[in-house]
Amino acid sequence: MISVEEALAHVLSLAGPVASEQIPIDQALGRVLAEPAVARITQPPFNASAMDGYAVRTTELHQALTVIGEAAAGRPFTGGAKPASAVRIFTGAPVPPGYDRVVMQENVARDGDLITITETTGGDNIRPAGDDFRIGDHHAPTRRLSTADIALLAAMNVPVVSVAKRPRVAILAGGDELVGPGTTPAPGQIVSSNDLAIAALVREAGAEPVILPIARDTVESLHQGFAAAAGADLLVTIGGASVGDHDLVGRVASELGLQQAFYKIAMRPGKPLMAGRLGATPMVGLPGNPVSAIVCGVLFVQPLVLAMQGLASRKRLLKARLALDLPPEGNRQHYLRATLAESDDLPLIRPFASQDSARLSLMAQADALLVRPAGDPARRAGDLVSFLPLRG
């Protein structure tokens, strides 16, 4: 059995070069730029007024000035500057050449065409040309595009961007006991939940899930399932990963030429995880126990889907104080489902008494996975421990 860290390195190495596509920016929220966006204009394109008021000269602040024209946003003043003059100006208008300051109208007394400035302190109220960005500037965030990014791209006059393609992830659940949600299970059957969980999890990471029909526990049915995954960027199988007579995923994958990166890791839950490459397509084989499938999905599938879009996983281990005593750990790194509560300095983490990897109700209540290394000695309440947040 290899360690979680080694397994993650193997899984991430399955991601090929990022595939890209061109899309209009109104579709780009949440997508990841595959190439830097390049500003096609300078912003502001001219020295722009930041206030409604009068364009004046700093050297003439203390004298009466004659208003000789008007500059509004979209309608520049076209006359020339004159001594002892001012131009009525509005926010967003180009400051006419020959004027170096805008006095806001609240600080001006006007009588006909004559103004006097009543308050001469303060800034020049001019946004210089290029203050925001210049033509040729690059915008290349290594994260999902936000609302502000969309606005910036529009302002940069970039209508179309090159983004990482959403990986298409084929999800193949297998098991004779499984029926789809909404069906009445016959004796011995249960409702399949893992495929929906993994679909939600990959969608959260930016992929497009394709849930395949549930495979039966036969070699033929699994072959059909694998064939149905053709064309996907990633295949995730669920179940049939262990050592039982009906656990056939590994066998069928190897018949199809799986170049196996690893099988079995020193992790709890999730020991029978497998990963490799089927031709050009990465494959991750998740264990069937519902909590194991989700925990492995969070730890391996989500980072792989992010890497396929050129993104690093942002989930980091954080520190908490243990709410109760814990016995020593075995030989696998343990991810315990736990709740978090606020406390004076660090959050207080409380693992559930049951860590059964079939209990989805506890998984759904968990705020975090408390991470205990293999061989961790007994811990006392108040000890510092590491956790992986599951929310936010």
Ligand SMILES: Nc1nc2c(c(=O)[nH]1)N[C@H]1C(S)=C(S)[C@@H](COP(=O)(O)OP(=O)(O)OC[C@H]3O[C@@H](n4cnc5c(N)ncnc54)[C@H](O)[C@@H]3O)O[C@H]1N2
């Ligand atoms: N002799 C051993 N038995 C088992 C071992 C072992 O090392 N030696 N490992 C156990 C561990 S750990 C796990 S995890 C499971 C994983 O087994 P499989 O990946 O082969 O999963 P299945 O046998 O197909 O299913 C396990 C369990 O999960 C339920 N399941 C499966 N798919 C779904 C689904 N899509 N939705 C909801 N529930 C699902 C299935 O009904 C079983 O109850 O093996 C242990 N055994």
Ligand code: MOO
């Ligand atoms: O590793 Mo299994 O995934 O413990 O339930």
